[in-house]
Amino acid sequence: EVQLVESGGGLVQPGRSLRLSCAASGFTFDDYAMHWVRQAPGKGLEWVSGISWNSGNIGYADSVKGRFTISRDNAKNSLYLQMNSLRAEDTAFYYCAKGPYGDYSRGAFDIWGQGTMVTVSS
Amino acid sequence: DIQMTQSPSSLSASVGDRVTLTCQASQDIRNYLNWYQQKPGKAPKVLIYDASNLETGVPSRFSGSGSGTDFTFTISSLQPEDIATYYCQQYDNLPLTFGGGTKVEIK
Numbered sequence: 001e002v003q004l005v006e007s008g009g010g011l012v013q014p015g016r017s018l019r020l021s022c023a024a025s026g027f028t029f030d031d032y033a034m035h036w037v038r039q040a041p042g043k044g045l046e047w048v049s050g051i052s053w054n055s056g057n058i059g060y061a062d063s064v065k066g067r068f069t070i071s072r073d074n075a076k077n078s079l080y081l082q083m084n085s086l087r088a089e090d091t092a093f094y095y096c097a098k099g100p101y102g103d104y105s106r107g108a109f110d111i112w113g114q115g116t117m118v119t120v121s122s
Numbered sequence: 123d124i125q126m127t128q129s130p131s132s133l134s135a136s137v138g139d140r141v142t143l144t145c146q147a148s149q150d151i152r153n154y155l156n157w158y159q160q161k162p163g164k165a166p167k168v169l170i171y172d173a174s175n176l177e178t179g180v181p182s183r184f185s186g187s188g189s190g191t192d193f194t195f196t197i198s199s200l201q202p203e204d205i206a207t208y209y210c211q212q213y214d215n216l217p218l219t220f221g222g223g224t225k226v227e228i229k
Contacts, residue, residue, distance in 0.1 A: 046220065059216050
C-alpha cells in the first residue's frame with residue numbers, strides 16, 4: 001500500500017525551530033519528487049516546498065524562503081522539513097505529498113499523507 | 123506568482139444535479155491544471171490532472187476541461203459523498219499555486 005506518514009508537529013513558541021518528517025512506503029521513493037503543502041485552520045491549501053528525486057532541484061514559497069529547508073534521505077525513504085524562525089502565521093496542518101515525476105515542478109500531488117499539525121504560539 | 127481564482131466560493135445543490143465549478147488563472151497556464159477534492163478532516167485527493175485527465179479510480183461523473191486561463195470542473199450527477207471542498211492548482215510556473223476552493227454542499 002502506498003503510504004506517507006508525517007510526524008514531528010506540535011506546539012512551538014515564535015522564533016523557535018521544528019523539524020517535520022515524512023516516512024514513505026509502497027513505492028520507489030527515490031524515483032519521485034516530494035513536496036510539503038500546508039493548510040492553516042479553516043483556510044485553503046498553500047504549497048510550501050518541493051524537492052526533486054535526487055535533491056538536485058529545490059523550491060520554496062516566498063513566505064518560507066530563508067527560514068525553511070526541505071531535504072530527503074532516499075536510503076531511509078524519508079522527507080524532511082526543517083522550520084526555523086517560526087511565526088504565528090506558520091500555524092497550519094502540514095501535508096507531505098508525492099509528485100508523479102522526478103522533477104518537482106511538474107504534475108499533480110498524487111499521494112498525500114494524513115498531515116501533522118504545527119501550532120506556533122507563546 | 124500566478125493567481126488562481128475559483129468561483130463560486132460555495133454552492134448548494136441537490137443530489138443528482140449537474141454541478142459546475144470554474145477556475146481562472148491570472149495568465150496562460152496551458153493545460154497545467156489539476157483539481158483536488160478535500161473532504162472534512164481529510165487530506166486532499168487528486169481527481170483530475172492536466173486539466174482533463176481522470177485520475178485512476180476516480181468515478182466518471184467527475185470531469186475537467188479548459189486550457190489557457192479558463193477551466194471548468196463538472197460533477198455530472200452530484201452524490202452525497204461528493205460533499206467536499208474542491209481546489210484547482212497550477213504547475214505552469216513556480217511557485218505552485220492553488221485556488222481558494224469551492225465548498226460544495228447538499229441542498
